[in-house]
Amino acid sequence: MRTLFKLSWVEIKLFLREPITVIFTLALPIIFLFVMGGVFGNTTDADDSGMIVFRGVGPLDYYIPAYFALVMMAIGTVALPVHLAGYRERGILRRLRASSISVWSVLGSQIIVSCIIAVVGSLLILALGILVYSPNLPQSPELLIPAFIVGLLCFTALGFFLGAVLPSTRSAQGLGLILFFVMMILGGAGPPPEVLTGAMDIVGKITPLRHVILMLQDPSLGFGWNQDASLIVAGITVVLIILAYRFFRWE
Amino acid sequence: MSSIVSVKNLRKTYGNTVAVDDISFEVAEGEIFGFLGPNGAGKTTTVECLQALRVPDSGTISVLGLNPQVQAQELRLLIGSQLQESALPDRIRVWEALDLFSSVTPDALDWRVLLEQWDLAGKRKASFSSLSGGQRQRLFIALALVNNPKVVFLDEMTTGLDPAARRVAWDLIRTVREKGTTVVLVTHFMDEAENLCDRVAIVDRGKIVADDSPQGLITQYAGEVRVIFTTDETDISWLDKVDGVNKVAVSGPRVEVTGSGPVLALVAAALVEHGIVPADLRVEQPTLEDVFLKLTGHGAGD
Numbered sequence: 116m117r118t119l120f121k122l123s124w125v126e127i128k129l130f131l132r133e134p135i136t137v138i139f140t141l142a143l144p145i146i147f148l149f150v151m152g153g154v155f156g157n158t159t160d161a162d163d164s165g166m167i168v169f170r171g172v173g174p175l176d177y178y179i180p181a182y183f184a185l186v187m188m189a190i191g192t193v194a195l196p197v198h199l200a201g202y203r204e205r206g207i208l209r210r211l212r213a214s215s216i217s218v219w220s221v222l223g224s225q226i227i228v229s230c231i232i233a234v235v236g237s238l239l240i241l242a243l244g245i246l247v248y249s250p251n252l253p254q255s256p257e258l259l260i261p262a263f264i265v266g267l268l269c270f271t272a273l274g275f276f277l278g279a280v281l282p283s284t285r286s287a288q289g290l291g292l293i294l295f296f297v298m299m300i301l302g303g304a305g306p307p308p309e310v311l312t313g314a315m316d317i318v319g320k321i322t323p324l325r326h327v328i329l330m331l332q333d334p335s336l337g338f339g340w341n342q343d344a345s346l347i348v349a350g351i352t353v354v355l356i357i358l359a360y361r362f363f364r365w366e
Numbered sequence: 367m368s369s370i371v372s373v374k375n376l377r378k379t380y381g382n383t384v385a386v387d388d389i390s391f392e393v394a395e396g397e398i399f400g401f402l403g404p405n406g407a408g409k410t411t412t413v414e415c416l417q418a419l420r421v422p423d424s425g426t427i428s429v430l431g432l433n434p435q436v437q438a439q440e441l442r443l444l445i446g447s448q449l450q451e452s453a454l455p456d457r458i459r460v461w462e463a464l465d466l467f468s469s470v471t472p473d474a475l476d477w478r479v480l481l482e483q484w485d486l487a488g489k490r491k492a493s494f495s496s497l498s499g500g501q502r503q504r505l506f507i508a509l510a511l512v513n514n515p516k517v518v519f520l521d522e523m524t525t526g527l528d529p530a531a532r533r534v535a536w537d538l539i540r541t542v543r544e545k546g547t548t549v550v551l552v553t554h555f556m557d558e559a560e561n562l563c564d565r566v567a568i569v570d571r572g573k574i575v576a577d578d579s580p581q582g583l584i585t586q587y588a589g590e591v592r593v594i595f596t597t598d599e600t601d602i603s604w605l606d607k608v609d610g611v612n613k614v615a616v617s618g619p620r621v622e623v624t625g626s627g628p629v630l631a632l633v634a635a636a637l638v639e640h641g642i643v644p645a646d647l648r649v650e651q652p653t654l655e656d657v658f659l660k661l662t663g664h665g666a667g668d
Contacts, residue, residue: 117469118466118469118470121465121466121469122466124459125462125466128457128462129455129457129458132457153384202455205453206449206451206452206453207452207454207455208451209451209452209453210449210454212442213417213419213449213452214442214447214467214470214509214513215442215443215471215513216466216470217439217469243609256569277665
């Protein structure tokens with residue numbers, strides 16, 4: 116346990132010393148928040164054709180929980196895989212293992228750090244969103260918190276899986292960024308999902324992000340617990356954990 | 367003294383390459399045991415199997431009475447490892463690494479002392495990426511020792527160290543041994559094996575070709591001493607009759623006498639007796655390098 120906490124503390128410091136990761140996971144979602152807020156404001160209205168977008172709520176009410184998911188996705192598609200693949204590629208995992216630092220300490224510390232980053236990132240988005248755009252406050256925090264935990268587990272598992280199978284920092288960066296932007300655009304954190312038609316909608320619906328967003332939005336907007344989305348996310352998480360466990364290599 | 371490491375018929379292949387080919391040996395408690403051999407001889411693979419970092423194809427291994435394949439985690443707590451290929455995160459600081467690695471066991475040494483001993487006190491707050499090759503190497507040795515291991519495995523520990531730092535490292539490793547830690551060393555430096563090891567196993571192409579104390583190996587495989595001098599005297603046929611002399615080779619004024627035992631003193635006395643007092647009389651003792659060449663037919667760098 117002592118090693119787990121020491122390693123987590125070291126990892127937090129390492130995260131803060133890596134400016135690119137800090138920008139990508141914490142600053143980028145905030146930039147998107149201000150871009151979308153600047154474009155759409157927070158006024159609920161149908162567009163010219165009478166089509167209902169943003170699930171019928173204010174754009175910022177829609178985007179704030181979606182960006183909680185975006186922070187998690189930045190961790191799961193880029194930060195974690197790059198970190199783990201780099202650790203393996205450079206022999207850091209090997210070094211830790213030889214000194215009897217267990218796989219549970221290594222992965223546990225990453226879960227702890229990911230949690231802290233996700234919570235801090237989401238609170239920043241919420242606070243800045245409230246300050247600038249005065250959206251509605253999250254309606255059911257008691258449901259939002261468990262949804263947040265399930266979503267975070269899902270993306271952490273994705274990060275472990277990608278970090279387990281991708282051989283190098285470069286491949287992790289390349290694939291991670293593609294996944295991040297495709298999921299962001301089509302998964303519901305970019306244009307409102309209602310405007311995505313045909314293939315774009317189908318691809319959007321198979322991204323984990325779409326379901327994590329729905330799972331977070333529903334309690335936030337006062338729609339209650341989204342059982343379908345949460346079951347899908349939980350299922351994806353279980354599969355990813357099994358795959359990550361199956362493919363994890365120390366070197 | 368009892369065996370702390372015991373290996374029987376160890377074999378490890380990578381595809382069609384046989385890295386370790388039926389190696390057996392024992393390391394006694396409190397010993398400095400060295401694996402000497404060229405790159406690719408199978409030294410690193412062997413010690414990595416002992417450290418539970420690789421799984422052998424066949425053979426039995428016991429380290430501190432534990433089987434690395436079954437009791438890996440338990441074993442790693444009791445041993446120290448300095449690996450040939452490993453790294454730390456770029457931005458971790460020296461003290462953070464030592465503090466982290468000492469947290470694995472309550473028996474850990476005070477890392478501040480190691481920091482002083484391995485001349486890293488001035489680099490305490492430096493990040494890993496800013497360290498020079500030698501500083502990194504010393505940090506890795508310190509990390510291998512910080513959990514106060516019963517056996518420490520050092521793989522090419524003085525690579526990247528300057529000559530002065532190598533001497534210091536050797537002294538520190540002797541101190542570690544005096545405190546009761548068994549040392550298993552992998553090296554391709556002849557002088558390191560000769561200076562530091564109680565016992566040396568010469569490894570070539572996946573096999574141990576000889577295993578003895580450095581002096582024992584020299585006596586057994588390269589026992590001949592050479593005494594060399596120059597003289598203008600042409601009639602030196604009496605040199606053949608001096609005790610211990612096996613061969614006299616003359617080329618111009620240069621004379622090379624090959625022999626065994628106290629041949630230097632006997633030759634020197636005979637020379638003085640015959641009125642020859644060469645100013646350049648010198649002796650070449652055989653070294654591990656000669657043993658190595660004789661046993662493997664090639665140098666350690668090949």
